Amino acid sequence: MNPAADVALVLADIRARRASSTGLELLALLALRSRGSTLSEAVLAELAGQLGLERSHLDRIKVWAEALALEAGQGDAFASCHGTSCTLRGAESLAREVRGLLQESGAECSGLRLLCFGQCDHGPTWRCGTELYLAGERAVREDPRPWKRSGEERNCPGT
């Protein structure tokens, strides 16, 4: 399949399942990855074009998404925010979709549910390594805070 058709199919599939487009670029990258796409230049250019995203933004999200996929199943290597603001912005449904795609790629469901990364106006927010993915802003940026763990919040969303 050609990149344009492959990207269009993945986006149509995601849009058919979700009322919100928040996190669409992350879901598309993970879905393409789970389908065996190499996320080539042509695919990324097509995805950026179809989403109306600057290529540099998409490239940074792609690097973050690949780190997320690699870290999935490694205990508490990543975390999603389920604070009030992120929840109101669709954190639960985005988390279900992301973790479903990670599992489709063979990763165990893991990671933490935390309550706030201090990026409430830009969420739903995810952390992997030292970077935050801000779905509401369609961007990745450095986590400005030291990460605070809470063992009581350690579980698998979607349950």
Ligand code: FES
């Ligand atoms: S509620 Fe999610 S970053 Fe604050």
